[in-house]
Amino acid sequence: MDVVSPELNILLPDEIMDTEAIVMDDDPPAESPAASGQSQPSDDAPIPMETDVLAVPEIVSLCSDAPPTQRTQALTTSITTDSTLCSTTSATHLTSGGLQKLSANHQIILNKVASSPGADTTRSPGTTTITPGGQKFMVTAIGKSGQSIVLQLPHTGSKPGSGQGEAKANPQHFKVLTIGGRTDLKPVMVGQAVSSASQISTLQAQQLKTVQPMKPVQTVTVGGPQFKTIFPLSTSSNVQQIQVPGSRFHYVRLVTATTGSSTGQAGSHCTNSSMTAKPMVVNTAQVRMSVPIIPAQTMKQVVPKPLTSSGQVLTTQTQQRLIMPATPLPQIQPNLTNLPPGTMLAPGSGNMGYTVLPAHYVTQLQQSAYVTLASSSGFPTPTGIQTQARLPLNGLSTSDAASRPRKPCNCNKSQCLKLYCDCFANGEFCQSCNCTNCFNNLEHETERAKAIKACLDRNPEAFKPKIGKGKEGESDRRHSKGCNCKRSGCLKNYCECYEAKIMCSSTCKCVGCKNFEESPERKTLMHLADAAEVRVQQQTAAKTKLSSQISDLFTRTTPAITSGGGRMPFTFVTKEVAEATCECLLEQAEQAELIQQPQATAERMILEEFGRCLMRIISSAGKTDCPSINC
DNA sequence: GAGTTTGAAACT
């Protein structure tokens, strides 16, 4: 089923992986600050993320078909990196803690789309009924054809130890775990949540991309012992329930039909037994598997691969999205700001799970698929979306980083899984690098996750920007650890402070530092650098102007050619004219040398002479006789 | 492009 409206289509390039959280409350606030598609910063507004990614949101709408009094407002959530946006919307009941923490690396827009109370969502295309815990919900998937959506439904009475009293969930927490069949996303796990995160990750990686039609399966074990059973729902052929011991949520997978096929729909719902020590089975009496689950490996064939320079065409329509927290994770929250890009935290130990997927992680992934998918799907291609995003790098501002082309690494021995590798250190995947034996990619996510964990074990702030705000009264930007240079005088790019274009501070332990405010060496270097920059700019401007003039000249002479009355430049810029011009320029050079002018002045004199020569040539071009050049 | 220098990261 393809239920993407044209206008939504514009907003929903499904290459973007969003982490989302949706909470449906029986008694939602009358008005949300985020209503009508606008987001407003909350009191807990996160720190604006320094990234240049423009993440276009994908929208998932969830509607309950409960009576009007219980009808929830449909919320659409999305993530963007727009720093002006906030992560929390008070009316959504999204727990601000987790989201707020996440937003250190994400910015989230929550757009509330109020469902009309009387709307009959059951008739909407793309709507699926699911009945976890005996409750009936309508799930409307707004997405591209062929997408799968995993929802994390509330385990009934989701309090630890509540056991059998989990018949209802109020408020009802829905979490969109994945959107689209994206299969190349396997977030990294850290800390306590590793095990559970692994479950979810595996769930996503294997369940979501293993949908094939018409092969009944009663019980499927995926991702190891954590995943025991899939409980298909009788109410819909495109919903699967997946049982996930260790999670207190039901996981429901919805798979919208691939275009032209009504059989490729499946959903899964998983339950968590972390509190009850027993897997919770929902609607077991209605087990009816209409869609088989096949091993993830088989689907890897369609996992989007990084686009090659040769313009590889991707044919897959499956996409996968990420997990987002709907509730706080108090135990691990304090560490969230230390998480490296690509870190995933997932359900476990009584916590709601979520995934941290920094925008650049997303963008790097989307880069690999966006162009082709956009072209194949007919999506418009926002220019900003293809921008490589990254965290502040070496203290460079976002704009600096954005203007800088991504620097490929050349790692040989580290497998790009140590901080030696700039890509890894910046939380980026290696892409178009010159590295050998690279493990900093999706194909080696396990190793990468371990490496990230190891780095964090050594230094919890390993992935934090090194350049941060200084103390009161100090420079705005300073190296968090300071440098330890001994031989470079901190005036070469070996020095991290100098490289970041900041001066050394009291934090530094450098020897023979010359990178301080009053340093004459530093001033000289700065002047040279400024002069070089100005020169480059001037040269660029001159080239542009010259090109423009040449183009203009050509344009003006073209009609003359067609009319037979003019001449092309080559007809009057003869060999003799060129030689004469060169002689003039050489003479200027000699003159400059003779009067001992500095190089810059000499260059200017030569250029000016060249300009005069050109003018003479141009003026002569309009005459019938041959141009003459006289210095 | 090869070789050297450098300092952060990793290791002991």
Added chain:
DNA sequence: CAGTTTCAAACTC
């Protein structure tokens, strides 16, 4: 925590 080794980037020729 200090000393040493490893590593990749910066730099030089």
